[in-house]
Amino acid sequence: MQASHDTHDHAHGDHGDHAHHGRAPGLMGWFTTTNHKDIGTMYLWFSFVMFLVGGAMSLVIRGELFAPGLQYVSPEFYNQMLTLHALIMVFGAIMPAFVGFANWMIPMMVGAPDMAFARMNNWSFWLLPPAAILLTGSLFVPGGAAGTGWTLYPPLSVQMGLGMDMAIFAVHILGMSSIMGSINIITTILNMRAPGMTLMRMPMFCWTWLVTAFLLIASMPILAGAVTMLLTDRHFGTSFFNAAGGGDPVLFQHIFWFFGHPEVYIIALPAFGVVSHVIPAFSRKHLFGYTSMVYAIAAIGLISFFVWAHHMYVTGIPLTGQLYFMYATLLIAVPTGVKVFNWITTMWRGELTFETPMLFALGFLFLFTVGGLTGLVLAITAVDIQLQDTYYVVAHFHYVMVAGALFSAYAGAYFWLPKWTGRMYDEALGKVHFWTSIVFFNVAFFPQHFLGLAGMPRRIPDYATQFTDFNAVSSIGAFGFGFSQLIFLWVVLKNIKGGEAAPVKPWDGATGLEWTLPSPVPYHTFEDPPVITEEHLAAAH
Amino acid sequence: MMTAIPVTNYRIASGLGLVAIASFLFAYIQPPLYRAFCEWTGIYDVQKADEFRASATVGRPITMEFDANTHGTGLRFTALQTSLPMHTGELVQVNFRVENLSNHSITGQAVPSYGPKHAANFVKKLDCFCFRQQVFAPGEVRVMPVVFALDRNLPSDIGTVTLSYTFFEVPGGVGSSNNTGSAANGASTSGSGI
Numbered sequence: 165m166q167a168s169h170d171t172h173d174h175a176h177g178d179h180g181d182h183a184h185h186g187r188a189p190g191l192m193g194w195f196t197t198t199n200h201k202d203i204g205t206m207y208l209w210f211s212f213v214m215f216l217v218g219g220a221m222s223l224v225i226r227g228e229l230f231a232p233g234l235q236y237v238s239p240e241f242y243n244q245m246l247t248l249h250a251l252i253m254v255f256g257a258i259m260p261a262f263v264g265f266a267n268w269m270i271p272m273m274v275g276a277p278d279m280a281f282a283r284m285n286n287w288s289f290w291l292l293p294p295a296a297i298l299l300t301g302s303l304f305v306p307g308g309a310a311g312t313g314w315t316l317y318p319p320l321s322v323q324m325g326l327g328m329d330m331a332i333f334a335v336h337i338l339g340m341s342s343i344m345g346s347i348n349i350i351t352t353i354l355n356m357r358a359p360g361m362t363l364m365r366m367p368m369f370c371w372t373w374l375v376t377a378f379l380l381i382a383s384m385p386i387l388a389g390a391v392t393m394l395l396t397d398r399h400f401g402t403s404f405f406n407a408a409g410g411g412d413p414v415l416f417q418h419i420f421w422f423f424g425h426p427e428v429y430i431i432a433l434p435a436f437g438v439v440s441h442v443i444p445a446f447s448r449k450h451l452f453g454y455t456s457m458v459y460a461i462a463a464i465g466l467i468s469f470f471v472w473a474h475h476m477y478v479t480g481i482p483l484t485g486q487l488y489f490m491y492a493t494l495l496i497a498v499p500t501g502v503k504v505f506n507w508i509t510t511m512w513r514g515e516l517t518f519e520t521p522m523l524f525a526l527g528f529l530f531l532f533t534v535g536g537l538t539g540l541v542l543a544i545t546a547v548d549i550q551l552q553d554t555y556y557v558v559a560h561f562h563y564v565m566v567a568g569a570l571f572s573a574y575a576g577a578y579f580w581l582p583k584w585t586g587r588m589y590d591e592a593l594g595k596v597h598f599w600t601s602i603v604f605f606n607v608a609f610f611p612q613h614f615l616g617l618a619g620m621p622r623r624i625p626d627y628a629t630q631f632t633d634f635n636a637v638s639s640i641g642a643f644g645f646g647f648s649q650l651i652f653l654w655v656v657l658k659n660i661k662g663g664e665a666a667p668v669k670p671w672d673g674a675t676g677l678e679w680t681l682p683s684p685v686p687y688h689t690f691e692d693p694p695v696i697t698e699e700h701l702a703a704a705h
Numbered sequence: 706m707m708t709a710i711p712v713t714n715y716r717i718a719s720g721l722g723l724v725a726i727a728s729f730l731f732a733y734i735q736p737p738l739y740r741a742f743c744e745w746t747g748i749y750d751v752q753k754a755d756e757f758r759a760s761a762t763v764g765r766p767i768t769m770e771f772d773a774n775t776h777g778t779g780l781r782f783t784a785l786q787t788s789l790p791m792h793t794g795e796l797v798q799v800n801f802r803v804e805n806l807s808n809h810s811i812t813g814q815a816v817p818s819y820g821p822k823h824a825a826n827f828v829k830k831l832d833c834f835c836f837r838q839q840v841f842a843p844g845e846v847r848v849m850p851v852v853f854a855l856d857r858n859l860p861s862d863i864g865t866v867t868l869s870y871t872f873f874e875v876p877g878g879v880g881s882s883n884n885t886g887s888a889a890n891g892a893s894t895s896g897s898g899i
């Protein structure tokens with residue numbers, strides 16, 4: 165409790181300066197704020213808005229696929245929808261959501277007053293809206309948005325119109341933002357920890373973000389390089405990927421996936437981190453196997469750079485290459501299995517209760533494992549050649565991205581919301597949100613496994629009539645899932661307006677420095693670093 | 706709130722910035738690395754003559770079909786023979802005709818593709834206009850040969866093999882800086898299915 169005393173003293177203490185007590189009034193305050201909590205809030209709201217935009221696009225896709233034949237949109241527009249849906253969800257919703265969590269929580273978890281570079285933190289966020297405008301605005305330029313799929317493969321991406329250039333610039337801007345954000349996170353974690361907060365005492369969320377930030381710094385510039393080469397191929401006569409000029413379109417796939425596979429873990433690792441806080445809290449036990457968790461995260465991060473061509477089994481890579489990438493990919497199941505084992509063992513003989521954060525964490529645990537399992541199926545070359553570019557792949561990565569990353573983000577949001585706003589959210593509504601989400605999610609995506617196994621190709625607005633029933637079911641699930649997400653908006657708005665005051669530690673099993681701070685957390689925390697002692701922070705693990 | 710940022714923070718940040726710059730450059734060293742790797746492993750072999758040992762007898766009968774098309778060039782490109790009954794193990798020559806319809810010289814590179822795809826490994830070319838870039842003077846008409854045989858080990862489920870060429874215009878022509886006479890290797894890397 166010592167830490168919270170410090171904070172109180174500070175809020176009213178020895179700083180005469182007004183700026184200490186809050187951001188500048190009005191909208192300008194949000195533009196200029198360098199406070200990690202303000203910036204975290206902006207990241208979270210931004211990601212939720214983008215989530216709704218990207219979700220609306222997915223409903224255009226599912227609407228069109230409700231029945232065979234072309235109903236509502238042209239094939240070109242359909243392609244633009246699926247491309248923007250993916251780019252917006254990956255770069256606009258999921259990634260910024262976890263950066264939002266990082267901004268809010270990491271300084272509080274390690275006992276730092278703010279992020280290491282507060283001004284740069286502000287820039288990282290304010291780069292996002294222009295990128296979002298470029299992406300969505302590209303729908304309205306001649307020729308429409310990029311329609312290549314999020315993978316932006318040439319030759320198509322070399323041939324498309326202005327929308328493609330806008331997508332490329334958006335990727336550049338988003339890359340800049342992530343790199344600056346990552347530099348901030350790593351510096352904060354490495355250099356701003358309170359005395360006594362050793363690396364191996366650090367909360368798991370910080371560990372996952374430390375590895376994630378390294379992955380981002382190493383892989384985002386590679387994507388930036390690849391799209392820059394696309395750009396010069398398009399406009400400046402280079403031939404990196406242009407077959408006619410001596411280039412090679414397959415090379416783009418190599419470079420793209422050298423970024424693209426680590427990207428999967430950039431999204432997954434922070435999700436693992438959040439779940440590693442929620443499951444112990446509601447099991448009233450410490451996280452099982454803290455050290456093995458840390459090594460598993462590092463192993464996953466490292467191996468993720470050596471498996472990229474499992475996305476390219478049908479490009480004609482040699483058999484030895486296929487075998488290598490198959491075994492290397494299967495190897496990732498080992499550290500991931502360690503994590504799943506540890507989460508389950510954490511719950512073993514725990515005193516479990518099932519509040520909304522725990523429900524989402526359990527939903528994550530079940531469904532992420534399903535997604536991981538289908539990932540192993542797809543890793544097997546012989547199977548993948550059959551399933552490549554079918555709905556099986558779509559089902560697989562939505563289990564990982566939605567039931568994995570998104571559910572984990574919800575778990576985190578419900579978990580820390582009382583700390584952020586100082587009020588308890590509506591538990592009943594939260595549970596409704598969870599149950600509608602998990603039911604409709606499975607209605608939407610489980611049938612897609614069967615569609616894929618039966619051979620339905622992805623990224624095509626029409627399909628053979630034998631796929632009709634499962635597609636109709638899937639579309640109903642998708643609309644149900646989409647509208648269920650508005651419940652979350654309702655919960656949050658209701659929570660902001662009012663509600664029962666949250667205690668300092670609303671979850672009796674929760675551990676960590678953030679739960680020593682008052683609810684809502686004061687604008688400035690840990691201006692004088694707390695000294696972390698062993699009992700004060702059994703916390704971390 | 707903005708207390709001075711410690712120097713060590715800047716040290717860490719600049720190290721990380723360097724990592725980011727290095728990985729951006731890493732993307733740019735991929736094209737030459739990729740080419741070197743493909744040449745070293747022999748994946749890049751579509752522009753080399755294949756080895757083929759002729760023998761006195763020929764194998765089973767098969768139909769060979771030829772197709773010619775261009776990709777955004779001022780060339781008219783046709784196969785002089787569209788279909789040819791032949792045998793595996795038999796050495797044959799077919800001719801293709803190119804006419805430069807434009808009033809400037811065009812450097813082109815033909816890229817082969819095969820149907821079915823897995824027939825690619827069994828088409829043994831001893832000579833081909835696709836092995837090098839071709840320069841066509843304005844209005845020039847040229848007939849160019851392909852000398853090839855079908856390997857006797859051609860899988861028995863294949864009854865017809867289609868050989869299709871696409872002529873691409875090489876930007877800048879022969880000897881310009883961004884090509885080294887290896888147009889479209891990649892496109893055929895996948896085409897030649899290993």
Ligand SMILES: [Cu+2]
Nearest residue numbers: 424425472475
């Ligand atoms: Cu991958």
